[in-house]
Amino acid sequence: MALIPTTILTGFLGSGKTTLLNRILQEDHGHKIAVIENEFGEENIDNDILVQDRNEQIIEMNNGCICCTVRGDLIVALSNLIQQKNDGKIDFDRVVIETTGLANPGPVAQTFFVDEEVGSYYMLDAVVTMVDARHAMQQLDEHEEAQRQVGFADKILLSKTDLVDAEQVRTLRQRLSRMNPRATISIADFGKVAISEVLDLKGFNLNAKLELDPDFLQAEAAHEHADEHIDEHHVHDEHCGHTHDEHSHHDHHHAHHSDDIAAFVFKSTQPFNTAKLDEFLGGLVNVFGPRMLRYKGVLLMDGADRKVIFQGVHQIMGTDVGMKWGDDELRESKMVFIGKNLPKEVFIDGLKLCLV
Template identity: 60%
Template sequence: MSLIPVTILTGFLGSGKTTLLKRILTEAHGQRIAVIENEFGEENIDNDILVADTEEQIIQMNNGCICCTIREDLRDTLSDLAKQKRAGTLTFDRVVIETTGVADPGPVAQTFFMDDEIAELYLLDAIVTLVDAKHGDKQLDERQEARRQVGFADQIFMSKTDLVSKEEADALSHRIKHMNPRAPQKRVHFGDVALKEVFDIKGFNLNAKLDIDPDFLKDDGHAHHHHEHGEHCDHDHEHGEHCNHPHHHVHDDDVKSFVYKSNRPFNPTKLEDFLGSMVQIYGPRMLRYKGVLNVTGMDKKVVFQGVHQLMGSDVGPKWAPGETKVSKMVFIGIDLPQDLFKAGLDQCLS
């Protein structure tokens, strides 16, 4: 049996997860989707879509999708679904896990790497996060779970933009980009999203290209070790978080990102030791990190990525003839000591 792709759908309460999910489940796309729903609060797909009061854990829908509510451990539910798929009692092509609005998606993602049985059955494709344009700023200010949901995301959808001005939506988008520059953002209306923007994103695929918004790199020049500051800046910043540009408010979010680039190759032993020690110390605060590396003595790219303490690497494609061999890394985390990371990475260069 080939690996079953999984999408984690997350977002704060009221951000439109259920609307998006309802659209995915009721659309005639020919895919059979199993939805695993964390029961929490009023947001319950079953009530909305099925209007069925049933004790059954797994409900078949008329378009071939199935819906199950977690009344036990996620791992057990995944294991049970795979067993039924193998036995032929259930047919589905992929799984969507809708987390509760106040959930940190980290532990859900880790289930797919830490548990051997689950890793042999399922392939985590991406974490998709919805942000409510109307309440997003306040939620990001007040709730770390909301900031983590943005930090973990591979794709971000901003909902309810019709309830705010374009300037407000732009300011929120700018803020989110500084928290997570590797996740593309899209503004959506009532869950109106093409399936290809939700599924098969390959956010956890080591060899998927390193998506860092090119405008983010241009934005304040913080991919470089030195840059010019505009007249509106407090000078001492790397990240625009204290930068009083007229186009956005000052938000000192604890979830921040930084990019490291170098044209010099890495010494692989030094780099492994350094990253290993950083993950030991800061792993719980490292949400997502990913890089494409130029390593001494190798004609192929080395790709690495991680979630919290779990880090993996793989040999990627060859550097193309004439391609500039540049290492690019992005780190997204909670109050990570950027200067320490950058100085340590500098020490790992050949």
């Protein structure tokens, strides 16, 4: 049986998750989606679109979607859904899990890799994070949970952009990209977003390409180039992430937004020594795993004609052999690490020592 793709929908209080879910549960999009809603969230799915018998835990909608209110453990809820599907009582072909506004999505994501039963029926597709454009800067300053939700994201949906001006949206986008350069950002005011922006994103597909925000990469390259003139031994600058068109007053403006959750990239056209890299990555995960939110890479290995893909969530890391390197393709390892107060120099210097 094909694994059922599952999306984790997260976002801080009032970011618009429920508005988006209401659209999914009502609109004619042709998908049979089971929405698992955490009852302890800040707001429930609109009662007027649900059957009024609140003893019913699983409710079928007019468009074929299902709403499941979780009163307990997520693993139990997922198992119950599969049981009812196998018994022919309900039908669905994908799942969306809404986390509470104060939740860290990490443990939810890990469930799909550590629980055998869940892993035998479900496949984690992506983490989608809703961000309230009007309140996000303050929420990111004050709440680590809001930062974690951004750090875990494969996709970021900006809501309430109609309540702020274009410059505020641009500044917020820059900040989000510094924290997570691998998540694409789209606008989703009033829950209005194409279903393709939420489903089938393949954020956890090991063979998916590693897309990184181009402004972030240009900024890293610019800082790298600038630092070469200062000290050849310190190639990477701590302030990675200001986009190339920012001026000094923007840098000053961002100075007080020192996010604990941030990203950095390692790139090299020299191949890795397999044994050294395995040992070093294992050590990193053991020591810093709880602070490593998401990490992913496409690796050039010594003597291999195929790419090696690796990715992880906290302490859970997986690798796979990818496609062959193209004849005209630049053979280059590219890795991104997103985490909380990670010692960038330790990672970068250690990875350099693993090169052939």
